[in-house]
Amino acid sequence: MGRYTLRRLLQLIPVFLGTTFIVYALVWGLRDDPFAGKCGQRECSPAFKAAITERYNLDDPLIVQYLKYLGNVLTGDFGQTFSGTEVSTLIADAYPITVKLALIALVIEAVIGIIAGVVSGLRGRGFVDSLVLVSTLFLIALPVFVTGLVLRQVLGVELGIIRTSVSGDPSIGELIVPGFVLASLSMAYVARLTRTSLMENTRADFVRTAVAKGLPRRRVVGVHMLRNSLIPVVTFLGTDIGALMGGAIVTEGVFNIRGIGGLVYRGLQQQDTATVVGIVALLVIVYLIANLVVDLLYAVLDPRIRYD
Amino acid sequence: MAPLLEVDDLRVEFGRGRETASVLNGVSYHVDEGETLAVLGESGSGKSVTAQTVMGILDTPPGRITGGSVRFRGEELLGADPERRRLLRGESMAMIFQDALSALNPVYSVGFQIAEQFRFRRGMSRKDAMVKAAEMLDLVKIPNAKQRVKEYPHQFSGGMRQRAMIAMSLALDPELLIADEPTTALDVTVQAQIMELLDELRRERGMGLILITHDLGVVAEVADRIAVMYAGRIVEHTDAASLYAHPAHPYTRGLMDSVPRVDDVAGAPLRPIPGLPPSLSAIPDGCPFHPRCAHAVDVCTDEVPALRELGSGHQAACHFAERFVAEGPDRPTTHEVVSR
Ligand SMILES: Nc1ncnc2c1ncn2[C@@H]1O[C@H](COP(=O)(O)OP(=O)(O)OP(=O)(O)O)[C@@H](O)[C@H]1O
Ligand SMILES: [Mg+2]
Numbered sequence: 001m002g003r004y005t006l007r008r009l010l011q012l013i014p015v016f017l018g019t020t021f022i023v024y025a026l027v028w029g030l031r032d033d034p035f036a037g038k039c040g041q042r043e044c045s046p047a048f049k050a051a052i053t054e055r056y057n058l059d060d061p062l063i064v065q066y067l068k069y070l071g072n073v074l075t076g077d078f079g080q081t082f083s084g085t086e087v088s089t090l091i092a093d094a095y096p097i098t099v100k101l102a103l104i105a106l107v108i109e110a111v112i113g114i115i116a117g118v119v120s121g122l123r124g125r126g127f128v129d130s131l132v133l134v135s136t137l138f139l140i141a142l143p144v145f146v147t148g149l150v151l152r153q154v155l156g157v158e159l160g161i162i163r164t165s166v167s168g169d170p171s172i173g174e175l176i177v178p179g180f181v182l183a184s185l186s187m188a189y190v191a192r193l194t195r196t197s198l199m200e201n202t203r204a205d206f207v208r209t210a211v212a213k214g215l216p217r218r219r220v221v222g223v224h225m226l227r228n229s230l231i232p233v234v235t236f237l238g239t240d241i242g243a244l245m246g247g248a249i250v251t252e253g254v255f256n257i258r259g260i261g262g263l264v265y266r267g268l269q270q271q272d273t274a275t276v277v278g279i280v281a282l283l284v285i286v287y288l289i290a291n292l293v294v295d296l297l298y299a300v301l302d303p304r305i306r307y308d
Numbered sequence: 309m310a311p312l313l314e315v316d317d318l319r320v321e322f323g324r325g326r327e328t329a330s331v332l333n334g335v336s337y338h339v340d341e342g343e344t345l346a347v348l349g350e351s352g353s354g355k356s357v358t359a360q361t362v363m364g365i366l367d368t369p370p371g372r373i374t375g376g377s378v379r380f381r382g383e384e385l386l387g388a389d390p391e392r393r394r395l396l397r398g399e400s401m402a403m404i405f406q407d408a409l410s411a412l413n414p415v416y417s418v419g420f421q422i423a424e425q426f427r428f429r430r431g432m433s434r435k436d437a438m439v440k441a442a443e444m445l446d447l448v449k450i451p452n453a454k455q456r457v458k459e460y461p462h463q464f465s466g467g468m469r470q471r472a473m474i475a476m477s478l479a480l481d482p483e484l485l486i487a488d489e490p491t492t493a494l495d496v497t498v499q500a501q502i503m504e505l506l507d508e509l510r511r512e513r514g515m516g517l518i519l520i521t522h523d524l525g526v527v528a529e530v531a532d533r534i535a536v537m538y539a540g541r542i543v544e545h546t547d548a549a550s551l552y553a554h555p556a557h558p559y560t561r562g563l564m565d566s567v568p569r570v571d572d573v574a575g576a577p578l579r580p581i582p583g584l585p586p587s588l589s590a591i592p593d594g595c596p597f598h599p600r601c602a603h604a605v606d607v608c609t610d611e612v613p614a615l616r617e618l619g620s621g622h623q624a625a626c627h628f629a630e631r632f633v634a635e636g637p638d639r640p641t642t643h644e645v646v647s648r
Contacts, residue, residue: 203367205410211365212405213425213476214398227415303460304414 005296012288016281017070023280024066027273028056052082056273069274073281079274081267087274090263091282097170098259101251102244104172104179109187110237114230117194121202121229122221132195136188144247148181148254166257175257182251186240193236197229204228231301238294242287310382311338312516313362313401313484318376320357320366320540322588329588331357333540334376336615339484339516344507346527346548347520348563349537350585355520356406358537359486361386362518363403364393380484398425401484402477407493408469412461418445418472419457425479444475448505467498471505478509485510486518491526499523503530524567528552536560539586539596542615546622554633556624558601565638595626603628 044052052058056079057065072079078087120132139147155161155177166174201207202225210224249261260279267275299305320332332354339345347355360366362378364385378385380400385393405411413421422444423437432440438457445453448471461469470490477485487506491499507530510517521527527534527548534551536544536559544557555561562581583600586592592599598608607627615625618633626632 205405205407206413208365209405209411209476210413210424212363212397212403214394214396214480215424215428216394219424219428223416224413228413231415302415303417304462 105183109183113190116191121195121198139188346531402482
């Protein structure tokens with residue numbers, strides 16, 4: 001297991017380099033004039049151009065620029081925006097908010113999704129099952145921003161239960177509705193995945209064995225059926241962390257949350273390379289690590305899987 | 309005294325309406341303490357469904373018990389309180405399944421799965437239960453039981469998995485053990501070892517054993533009595549010796565003929581029973597075996613033969629049973645060849 005983990009960690013390096021380079025190249029290198037549109041309608045002043053060229057090594061070939069940038073990032077220096085703010089400060093402010101939002105969404109999707117899936121999977125055909133199937137279909141069919149806007153309108157504007165835009169340093173309570181919106185799609189998938197997986201396992205031979213042993217029903221379901229059924233669900237949840245952080249961009253927009261979503265959005269609009277590349281690099285790392293953790297967790301849940 | 313287990317006129321159906329399959333059509337058998345009853349029959353004849361109904365682990369739905377009774381030490385089990393039935397499982401009656409790999413939970417260690425019964429039926433601590441689990445593995449002659457108890461089913465060989473399955477079934481010291489084709493998935497030498505182990509454990513513990521099998525050779529060696537099943541009925545029932553000497557039902561005779569034998573000339577054709585078992589949703593009128601029977605006459609297509617006593621405990625459901633008994637087997641069986 002140790003060697004496997006090491007190998008996987010080493011594999012992260014080329015993936016990380018590749019993705020960040022692509023983003024870097026897209027934002028900087030592929031344009032003829034890096035200053036087009038940078039200074040409003042006017043042509044940028046020669047002094048500004050010189051300063052920027054100097055700061056981002058624009059005279060170097062693209063690959064050299066990238067390597068110099070990477071060197072800085074690895075020493076913790078994410079560079080500065082055009083207006084001179086430290087990117088690391090921006091990220092440090094925004095990142096925790098998005099992480100918090102994504103984690104809240106993850107908890108919501110896991111708890112509600114699994115409970116709904118288990119209840120409908122155990123009961124079999126009937127009211128609860130139909131309810132879960134229809135409501136998940138509904139969530140899957142609705143685009144996230146629609147769910148978000150509707151909830152903001154109803155709960156925020158009309159009922160006044162929540163604030164339509166959350167504070168700069170939001171509490172968990174403030175993030176529950178946005179978290180729900182962010183989680184809604186995956187929650188529907190988790191419910192359906194749990195339900196199918198559980199139904200497959202109800203008729204499994206080893207479940208029959210557990211019954212034949214005279215174990216209490218609660219034990220048969222809770223231990224023999226659930227553990228096996230949750231293996232695919234856990235895998236899904238793990239890989240979903242990355243997707244949730246990326247997907248937060250829409251939800252953050254709807255609820256005016258000052259997370260990385262807004263930051264990336266503004267960065268892209270202003271073509272602020274340092275911000276965009278920095279955030280994407282962090283997202284990539286989170287995604288890769290989450291994937292690794294899932295694979296390792298998989299081996300813990302299912303002893304048949306061995307990494308060596 | 310009432311027998312250990314008594315199954316009487318058991319009827320089970322699957323499905324509804326025109327699709328209804330009558331899987332058990334009046335199965336009756338009994339097992340006494342310390343005795344081995346072999347249940348023999350083609351695939352689909354209802355051997356496993358009978359066992360599942362006895363254990364109370366039949367899937368209902370799709371299954372439906374439509375009649376009959378199952379009595380354990382005289383106590384009626386069909387319609388009994390589910391909690392009462394659960395407490396009987398493991399403690400009074402236990403079951404071994406055909407495919408130990410799928411019957412064991414892949415994500416828990418073998419020891420954990422044996423220990424569970426000590427923990428949840430005997431209230432033992434996790435640690436004590438694991439010690440007991442290792443003792444059980446030792447009992448079924450798994451070497452290095454103390455280490456292996458922590459291993460997972462996939463780390464065991466086929467034979468060892470079946471041993472572990474046996475250990476699990478014996479954990480609560482049941483009085484009745486149902487072994488549903490316990491050796492089908494194993495190679496021949498391992499089969500013999502497992503059978504020997506089962507027989508030995510049965511003797512030591514004075515358990516009743518129901519041995520479901522296809523293997524006539526195995527039956528000859530260990531069974532006290534044999535029940536032959538066809539299309540959800542018992543068609544012949546007697547002790548092992550008289551079954552081999554005087555098979556009374558053409559189906560039994562066909563089964564015996566279809567086994568390839570040591571004294572067969574090399575290249576001799578196999579002699580399978582012609583035709584297929586009937587569809588259980590359209591069992592023919594009269595004797596269910598008549599479409600495949602070489603001796604069938606008019607009465608066979610009209611009247612269902614009852615399982616009748618032919619004397620000295622030999623029962624058969626054939627209109628011409630007496631004639632076949634008098635004739636003796638079509639050709640001497642391997643068993644006889646060997647014992648002569
Ligand atoms: N869960 C089920 N749903 C529908 N039909 C079933 C079910 N279980 C068993 N049956 C049917 O009942 C009949 C008898 O099955 P059973 O498993 O008892 O046969 P068997 O004698 O044990 O055969 P084998 O030697 O292949 O194990 C079969 O025709 C089978 O299709
Ligand atoms: Mg069977």
